[in-house]
Amino acid sequence: MTRLTVAQALVRFLAAQYTERDGERRRLIGATWGIFGHGNVAGLGQALLQHAVEMPFHQGRNEQAMVHAAVGYARQSNRLSTHAVTTSIGPGATNLVTGAALATINHLPVLLLPGDIFATRPADPVLQQLEVPYAGDISVNDCLRPVSKYFDRITRPEALIPAALQAMRVLTDPLDTGAVTLALPQDVQAEAYDWPEEFFAERTWTVRRPVADPTELAAAVRAVREARRPLVVAGGGVHHSRAEDALGEFAETTGIPVASTQAGKGSLRHDHPQDMGGLGHTGTAAADELARTADLVIGVGTRYTDFTTASGTLFAADGVRFLNLNIAPYDGHKLAGLPLIADARAALEELTEALALHGHRVDDAYIAEYTEDKQRWEHRVDACYEADEPDVRPTQPQVLGLLEEVVRDDDIIINAAGSLPGDLHKLWRTRSRDQYHLEYGYSCMGYEIPAAIGVKMAVPDRPVWALVGDGTYLMMPTEIVTAVQEGIAIKILLVQNHGYASIGGLSETVGGERFGTQYRHQDDDGLYTGRPLPVDLAANAASLGMRVLRAKTVRDLRAALAEARAADTATCVYVETETADTVSGPPPAQAWWDVPVAETATRPSAVKAREEYDRHVSTRRRHL
Structure with missing residues (x-):
């Protein structure tokens, strides 16, 4: 004792x-x-x-x-x-x-x-x-x-x-x-x-790796062999199981394309032939079009949130079926799908082996179709990233493009909330299984900086970036002090766009006219439409002990990002972004998201938004 x-x-x-x-x-x-x-x-x-x-x-x-x-x-x-x-x-x-x-x-x-x-x-x-x-x-x-x-x-x-x-x-x-x-x-x-x-x-x-039940596995093999336009939806369970290599082998063996949720992005490298990028409301046009026409959706470690399913409007093909490979029976039975309850890596290996015995592979025409779609989307990403005017203020997509120029395979980027998750899901070209660290299950503002500290503790030799907007930064900058105190050399990319940009854009589409979403003084009518607030977030970060690099132009930002990546102390790159135009801005949402709009209203913006809402609601379906 x-x-x-x-x-x-x-x-x-x-x-x-x-x-x-x-x-x-x-x-x-x-x-x-x-x-x-x-x-x-x-x-x-x-x-x-x-x-x-x-x-x-x-x-x-x-x-x-x-x-x-x-x-x-x-x-x-x-x-x-x-x-x-x-x-x-x-x-x-x-x-x-x-x-x-x-x-x-x-x-x-x-x-x-x-x-x-x-x-x-x-x-x-x-x-x-x-x-x-x-x-x-x-x-x-x-x-x-x-x-x-x-x-x-x-x-x-x-x-x-x-x-x-x-x-x-x-x-x-x-x-x-x-x-x-x-x-x-x-x-x-x-x-x-x-x-x-x-x-x-x-x-x-x-930590267990349960294998698939033989009966469920046999049913899964039949479903895949019968499908003509199958699509894999890779969720966070792929990463949790370390099933990235198994998923890659499955996709290469069968030719089936792979789209990813926020949690699953990076399951395949961006340049993998079967990687179609993000899926759903913040997804790519290529992935979302495949989802609309898929006859079999193979969910691997996904919860099928509303962003993934476009609030029940994305998987639109007649007779579409779902095969759900998940360790959780609760998720495995969603959308009335065929369940394959097992560890993601173990079940993917079993499924690949069984399909290989039959020599199963999708038609070459289907492969050619999605390969062309993938190439077209890459051209759109290039257009968003293009920053050939070095002395102007960058747009947010250009900020991401300049960051992509600097990072390498071992860099890790962390984000959770605001307008950045949508841009990242559509545009970011992920180079390793754990480069893309997006917390979107709770999409919690304030997550990024402390999470970056935790990640850096786990992999002290790798560059770790916290991507934050001004709204998220103001929620929780306090752990900068911890990073400085403990010598944790995280890198913060602080994007100033004077308010809640993501919710501001959403507000505009649902008839809210960006009310209460901008960081501005009140005007005479009581609305927050006056001058931007005179806050200096870069000075705030510096006051907490962090080294700060200010970037006013594309040229400044390119140099600041390179300097920050090489730094061995906690460093913040601060940039104020330009409002994106239709050419350099991110592509609009490729699929719907259900945010209810006022059923009765007197302001024209809300009336118009309700008409658009009713049109989308009419396309929702229950998968039974």
């Missing part, structure tokens, strides 16, 4: 947990992030100090941002390793909710250790306690229940043993992983207990 506090025992336990998949063994909890308050300073704070050698610690500035950093680290570590996050009770704990939702929606593991109110209730209420008259056992941590894949409150020391083991089970389960919460009452954290030595023994958790 070893006598330790609950917090000390938990830290020792976490330091001894490992994962293994395909012979690769990793430490499960690589480090702990923390912001201390009265709910965790004397418990977990003291334990982390006492066991600093066993458990590395990182100091955060915002609780939500700490979760984002842990999620970025977990994604870059292929979900085999993650970080823990500890906070005090009250606002520190509730600030975890957004990050927890992001982790769970994206199936990425993170361990949350919020402090909680006293289990013994010596004083009631204590500082920051939420009083619930009908239930004495509720605290603000219960807000984390619906966004956690596993939740427990440790009200007795001995309860930690089964709870900790269950937490590790969920974190390492490729199907059920997400945010895991162990709420820790502040008095229990500091309470001593005689722990069995076996609790601290090294444990290795095997």
